[in-house]
Amino acid sequence: MANKILKPYLRKFVLQTHPDFFHHDKLRKTTNAASLQSLYDVLQPSTATAKQPKSTVKLEFFIKGQKKRDKNTVSSIFCSRDSDWDKADSFLKLCQQANIAVLPTDLEIVQDMVKKQALKLESVPKYKSLAKEFAEKLHKEQTSTPLKRDWTEKDIANQSLIMFDPSVNKKSTASKLSQWLPQLQPQLWWGKIPMLILASTSEQPPKELTKGMLVIRNDMELHDIQQYLEANLDEILKESSMQQ
Structure with missing residues (x-):
């Protein structure tokens, strides 16, 4: 026409x-x-x-x-x-x-x-890219699936985003963390951002190398880690999202 x-x-x-x-x-x-x-x-x-x-x-x-x-x-x-x-x-x-x-x-x-x-x-509904659909689905699964209540040493040791300093006793550190994890807001960071566990005698890596990462030491107690997360988690989450 x-x-x-x-x-x-x-x-x-x-x-x-x-x-x-x-x-x-x-x-x-x-x-x-x-x-x-x-x-x-x-x-x-x-x-x-x-x-x-x-x-x-x-x-x-x-x-x-x-x-x-x-x-x-x-x-x-x-x-x-x-x-x-x-x-x-x-x-x-x-x-x-x-x-x-x-x-x-x-x-x-x-x-x-x-x-x-x-x-x-x-x-007309706007179609999403496959990558975006996958990311949204993954996020939905992570937020809708309740996190475990009973954590084990294996959960810590086998988590690919947790890295241990060679000088750290992996077994004892994983054992402590498995007990403390429910009190460390795992729903915000577990399986989402990397964690580096340093030995108490190791030097702190340069800030540029640890952007978007949680960095704790093996001699920290539960309240120490809680204070660290309270002071730094929001900024670390922002840094991690910018790198993705």
Whole structure:
């Protein structure tokens, strides 16, 4: 239906812009020839030779009867993602620039269809990427599945995000942590951010290397770890989210 409305206007537009009218002016002739071919491709995508613009294209035209010194053009922008009605609307505005009378009823029909299509697009559910769906599903599972109440040494030792300093007694440290874990807000960090357990004699690594990580020492008691989490957990969670 859009093509049917545009057909008489396209004929009138060609009579105002055809490159043959500018055979004494190379710039105007080549400009109009290239733009007119692109306009055919935009408005008639069903033809075998038609090539839609890859993204956005600005078409410029000189109008028949312009004075030689007048370098002004009429122009419009077309996008490959636009619907036929969007392109029809752009073309009718181009015709108006070229002083071609456009019937108010035709303009109203085109603009009404543009609005209807915009409303349809708003009502269509937006599809998420597979990566986003997976991340949301994983987060839902983690938050909906209650964490264990009875932790064991194996839970600590086998957690891939917990790293032990070589000087740390892994077995005894895992044993203590398994008892304290329910009181250390595991729902906020367990399985989400890394934890580094240092020996009491080891030097503190540079801050740049431990961003987004919990860093505790093997000689810390329960209240020490609780104070550390209270003071640092929010910032560490932010750092971890920025690195993902």
